[in-house]
Amino acid sequence: MNKRPELTEQTRRNLRTAFWSLYTQKPLEKISVREITALAGYNRGTFYLYYQDVYDLLSQIEDELLDELQRLLKERLPGVLEHDLGAYMSFVVEINLIHAEYGAVLLSSRGDPRFAARFKELLAPVLRRYVLAGKGFSAAESELLLEYHLSGLQAMLARWLQDPGRISLEQFVGLVLRMFTGEAPAPHTFTKKGEDTP
Amino acid sequence: MNKRPELTEQTRRNLRTAFWSLYTQKPLEKISVREITALAGYNRGTFYLYYQDVYDLLSQIEDELLDELQRLLKERLPGVLEHDLGAYMSFVVEINLIHAEYGAVLLSSRGDPRFAARFKELLAPVLRRYVLAGKGFSAAESELLLEYHLSGLQAMLARWLQDPGRISLEQFVGLVLRMFTGEAPAPHTFTKKGEDTP
């Protein structure tokens, strides 16, 4: 099966690209299969050879992003996290920066709440253990504070991704850590590492 | 026009109630005018005598809630806020508790992002002045931290409204203030920690 893999992949990409250029302009419910295929230059029926419906297409984009994020995070989690939450968060933010074209939209208020929810779910275990644990909160309190931090982080990250030039990555991570730990670290300057960041 | 105001008001209410009972069960885009009018016991055309479309109906509910919230907050702002952010936040939370039937849905992740955005916009000035001002943050940093606090508060409030019985209002406001002020113990009398299991 699939005698022409690179052609089908191209078609898939074309549909996805057409969809995304529409999605950056208007909400999901106003995007029709007609519009996508017209923009991509295919017959409407062709769409259904690749995707069940418009939401399925969006889901596949989201799945790819989240799968990669999870994979990368799991690689780094044991080595980095234990003694350096800051480095871990830097890594999280960097990954998002790489995929900013998608992430900035999906995580924003005009994005997909389901995506944001899954993103938060990914980070929840880390926050539970390294930000909330051992501070004497009841289970109910922890749950609420976790929601505060996760939603806050997600929204702040989304906003930063809109225009990452205004604040450096280090400064941004500094703000995140400041929120995590209360008031602890210094406000502006952050310790610089030996290497440049892309 | 409108010779029988109490009849038309009743119809309006019936349509709104029918819509809301559907909206608590499924997302907006899956709710049709047909469904609403069938549930309310009216002809489909009648809907269009009162609302432009389904989103218009939702908007009217949201507008009413936000208008009342804003009105109440403006009443209390000058008297209460200056010396007691805690009392002010208590008031904010109380108002939301009164309208929990709507607020708990609209503010939740399955609610309307536009509503959440407007809700946050309402509280933004207060946070800007009483939580962020005078702490030496740059404009860009303040914007990001504001986003963190607003989104965190909104999400935590939404979650609390789902089941306000688990934590008292005072305790909840204590958590909010704790997030606002860093880690400092809350001014109000609430927590007695150390007995619950973390």
Place this chain on the structure above:
DNA sequence: CTGATAATACAACATGGTGTTCAGTGAACC
């Protein structure tokens, strides 16, 4: 080269939602 196969095109169909229109009905109001 040729036949098989896979990717895509094109057209048509049934379904169901949208928003609008317009004549008609019954009850409320004056």
Place this chain on the structure above:
DNA sequence: GGTTCACTGAACACCATGTTGTATTATCAG
């Protein structure tokens, strides 16, 4: 008792959906 009002019922044009059957290519195996 006639008029006005709220609502009905039915129809209309439009558009999107998802599916199907048939046709047209391009690629590959033999």
